[in-house]
Amino acid sequence: MLPERDAAEEVAELLSDRFDLPGEPRVLRDALAGEDDAEDAQWLVVVEDAGDLLDPAALDEMAGRLGGWLEEQ
Template identity: 45%
Template sequence: MTVGDPTEHLLVFDDRETAEAVADSLDHHVYAVRVLREALAGDDDAEDAQWLVHVTDPRDLDETARETERRHLGDLAERNDGWYDDADDDDAQEAVASEASSPESVG
């Protein structure tokens, strides 16, 4: 990734309400935020899903600022019983891409 590319982040939660509350708490003047539903592999029950908060920061940040942002969002996820997944990870990108076109996407 070169400086100037948007920075993407993925926060993962067990329930929609928490994901939406976290998404609402983020500064939408800085970030583009989407809440997405991801069915867990092998689960047929619609209740078995994770909720993703996909965060894009379009600002031109240096690596130090990007790392600070990752820590901040990771802490936010942990405080809300979720976890941070690097959206630059190939598996995370696939999840976001497949869910972005899904009717289950929110926001």
């Protein structure tokens, strides 16, 4: 989860460069509940990791450098 689209796109690019992913990370807009302003949104970088190959701590650190955090599903 990241506060700006540019940061989310940067993380998606870093993930693609650093890890051998089965598919491209997807950048999605997540509007804040109850907010009407298009500026009030958070950005998700969705990564499929069925084989549990990605280190959650490394992902959280990567997002944290750009003002974001890791949310696992």
